[in-house]
Amino acid sequence: MKFEMVFGIHAVTTLLSRDPERVKKLFVVQGRLDQKIESILDLAAGQGISVERVNKNRLDDRVQGVHQGVVAEVKPMPQLGDKELDNLLDQISGTPLLLVLDGVTDPHNLGACLRTADAAGVHAVIAPRDKSAPLNATASKVACGAAEAIPYFQVTNLSRTLTQLQERGIWIVGTAGEADATIYQSDLKGPLALVMGAEGKGMRRLTRENCDLLINIPMAGEVSSLNVSVATGVTLFEIVRQRLS
Numbered sequence: 001m002k003f004e005m006v007f008g009i010h011a012v013t014t015l016l017s018r019d020p021e022r023v024k025k026l027f028v029v030q031g032r033l034d035q036k037i038e039s040i041l042d043l044a045a046g047q048g049i050s051v052e053r054v055n056k057n058r059l060d061d062r063v064q065g066v067h068q069g070v071v072a073e074v075k076p077m078p079q080l081g082d083k084e085l086d087n088l089l090d091q092i093s094g095t096p097l098l099l100v101l102d103g104v105t106d107p108h109n110l111g112a113c114l115r116t117a118d119a120a121g122v123h124a125v126i127a128p129r130d131k132s133a134p135l136n137a138t139a140s141k142v143a144c145g146a147a148e149a150i151p152y153f154q155v156t157n158l159s160r161t162l163t164q165l166q167e168r169g170i171w172i173v174g175t176a177g178e179a180d181a182t183i184y185q186s187d188l189k190g191p192l193a194l195v196m197g198a199e200g201k202g203m204r205r206l207t208r209e210n211c212d213l214l215i216n217i218p219m220a221g222e223v224s225s226l227n228v229s230v231a232t233g234v235t236l237f238e239i240v241r242q243r244l245s
Contacts, residue, residue, distance in 0.1 A: 002076065003024055003073050003074060003075065003076075004073075004074055004075075004076050004077075004136070004137060005062055005063050005071055005072070005073060005074070005137045006071070006072045006074050006137060006140050006141075006148075007059075007062075007063045007065065007067040007068070007070065007071040007072070007137060007140075007141055008065075008066065008067060008068050008070070008140075008141045008144070009036050009037075009040070009068045009069075009070060010144035010145040011140045011141055011143065011144060011145050011147065011148070012026070012040055012070050012071075012072050013036075013039065013040055013043070013145065014144075014145030014146075014148045014149060015072060015074065015145075015148050016040065016043040016044060016047065016049070016072075017043060018148050018149060019148055020043070020047040020049065021075075022074045022075045022077070023044075023047070023049050023072050023073070023074050024050075024073045024074060024075065025049070025050045025051075025052065025072070025073045026040070026044050026049055026050065026051045026052070026070070026071075026072050026073075027051075027052050027054050027058070027059060027062065027070070027071045027072075027073070028040070028041070028051055028052070028053055028054070028069060028070050029053070029054065029055070029056050029059055029069035029070070030053045030054065030055055030056075032069045037069065037070065040070055056069075059071050063137060064137075064138070065137070065138060065141050066141070077135060077147075077148075079154065080151055080152065080153045080154070081129070081153060081154060081155060081156065082153075082155050082156055082161065084151070084153060085124065085126065085153040085155060085161070086164075088123070088124055088151060088153075089165075089168060092123050095189075095190065095191055095192075095243070096123055096168075096170055096191045096192070096193075097120070097121060097122050097123055097191075097192055097194075097239065098122065098123055098124050098125075098126060098165070098170065098192070098193040098194070099113065099117045099122045099124075099125045099126070099193075099194050099196070099232065099236070100125075100126045100127070100158070100162070100172075100193050100194065100195040100196065100207075101113060101125065101126070101127045101132065101133075101196055101228075102127070102128065102158060102195055102196065102197050102198065102203045102204055102207045103128075103131055103132070103197060103198030103201060103203075103204060104127065104132060104133055104196070104198055104199075104228055105131060105132060105133050105198065106133055107133045107134065107136055107138040107139040107142070108138060108139070108142050109133065109199075109227070109228050109229050110127075110132075110133035110135070110139045110142075110143075110152075111138065111139040111140065111141065111142025111143040111144075111146075111147065112142055112143070112229030112232075113125065113196070113228065113229050113232045114139065114143040114146040114147050114150055114152065115142065115143045115144055115146040116229065116232050116233040116236060117146070117150055117232070117236065118143075118145075118146035118149050118150045119146075120233075120236040120237055120239070120240050121240065122150065122236065124150065124151045124152075124153055125150060125151070125152045125153070126153045126154075126155060126158075126161065126193070127152070127153070127154050127155070127158075128154065128155060128156075128157075128158040129154040129155060129156055132154060135147055135152050158206075158207060159206045159207065159209075159210050162193070162195075162207070162210040162211075163210060165193050166210075166212070168191075169191055170191045170192065170193050171190055171191060171192050171193070171212050171213065172192075172193050172195060172210055172211045172212045172213075173186070173188065173192055173193065173194050173195065173211065173212065173213045173214075173215060174195040174197070174203055174207065174208060174211035174213070174214050174215070175194070175195065175196055175197065175202075175203075175214070175215055175216065175217070175231065175235060176197070176202060176203065176208065176214045176215075176216060177202070177216055177224065177225060178214075178216070179214035179215050179216040180214075181213070181214070181215050181216070182215060182216055182217070182218045183215050183216070183217055183234070183235050183238045184218070184238065185215075186213060186215050187242070188215075188238065188239045188242050188243075189239075189242045189243050192239065194232075194235060194236065194239065195207060195211060196228055196231060196232050196235075197228075198228070199225070199227065199228050215235075217231055217234055217235065
């Protein structure tokens with residue numbers, strides 16, 4: 001089995017709290033003994049996970065990114081697909097809120113979207129299996145623990161999945177700059193799947209055709225669009241605001 005690396009205080013803490021059976025070994029930088037590291041060491045000890053103290057250079061060699069002095073060697077996260085999504089949808093209580101990422105290929109953007117989705121109470125993030133960012137160490141680090149907390153489904157045929165969501169009574173709402181309605185003019189309180197397209201290209205044609213409603217974020221300045229993770233945050237929290245009002 002090929003093991004992966006998860007690094008960073010928040011990502012490793014969440015992993016040890018929620019999915020400790022995936023962790024083979026923990027590497028912690030020598031000389032650091034603050035409260036956050038002590039908490040991680042306590043979690044590892046409680047699960048019987050081996051910990052090795054190493055110098056910073058060894059951690060730097062293991063990962064690309066800011067590891068904050070802690071790296072976990074882990075089993076790969078199980079890939080979730082169509083069947084697992086169906087099972088989750090059957091179990092949702094309350095009003096479903098889903099995030100669909102169509103063509104988001106940058107792991108940094110995926111991680112940021114996962115973090116925002118978790119904060120907004122999204123039940124699941126869905127993406128096509130092809131031409132989508134993998135849930136790798138970079139995405140996990142940017143997500144700050146959300147990658148281990150919110151399920152990420154990569155489906156075989158996104159158009160078919162959107163149709164199946166509609167059959168369950170879930171409204172498909174896509175974001176597009178040329179849409180007539182803004183996020184503030186639209187009723188976003190019901191069962192909903194928010195579709196965010198790739199930067200520059202936006203949603204693919206078939207995805208757009210499957211949307212029940214297109215909305216936009218009104219832009220007041222010279223910039224014509226936002227980074228996909230920022231746009232996701234703005235739109236999701238407008239949905240949250242409407243649901244709480």
